[in-house]
Amino acid sequence: MSAIEPAPLPDYDLRDGRRLEVLESSVEQTFKRLSSHIHGIAREKGFYEKMAGYLNRGERIALIHSEASELLEADRKSVEPDKHCPEFPNHAIEMADIIIRVLDKAHAEDVDIGAAIVAKCRANAKRPYKHGKKF
Numbered sequence: 001m002s003a004i005e006p007a008p009l010p011d012y013d014l015r016d017g018r019r020l021e022v023l024e025s026s027v028e029q030t031f032k033r034l035s036s037h038i039h040g041i042a043r044e045k046g047f048y049e050k051m052a053g054y055l056n057r058g059e060r061i062a063l064i065h066s067e068a069s070e071l072l073e074a075d076r077k078s079v080e081p082d083k084h085c086p087e088f089p090n091h092a093i094e095m096a097d098i099i100i101r102v103l104d105k106a107h108a109e110d111v112d113i114g115a116a117i118v119a120k121c122r123a124n125a126k127r128p129y130k131h132g133k134k135f
């Protein structure tokens with residue numbers, strides 16, 4: 001049996017106008033605040049000190065790759081508690097690490113990531129079945 005089973009189908013659809021607008025507004029604000037918070041922690045922990053090796057744009061992308069690789073390795077193993085957050089399985093925390101790295105990059109590069117997510121979700125909803133691809 002696979003450690004990761006297919007996700008259940010979504011149990012709600014917000015494409016009814018007003019509810020979607022409320023959700024989108026919340027997503028925009030939450031991601032903006034969360035990216036600022038995450039970037040603040042990264043600065044506090046020294047990841048933006050020039051003497052300690054200032055993170056440039058490419059290095060921030062490499063760190064996202066690094067977290068994606070850690071997620072792959074977590075999925076290749078049996079499900080086990082994460083060593084830093086044992087209340088969660090390892091693969092869940094690696095997923096969180098990817099998002100945390102993306103949000104840090106977004107804040108560092110002055111990207112309104114919440115608005116970008118909302119815009120891309122709207123665009124994806126209008127795309128054709130499988131976006132015209134085989135898979």
Ligand SMILES: [Mg+2]
Binds near residue numbers: 097
């Ligand atoms: Mg990690």
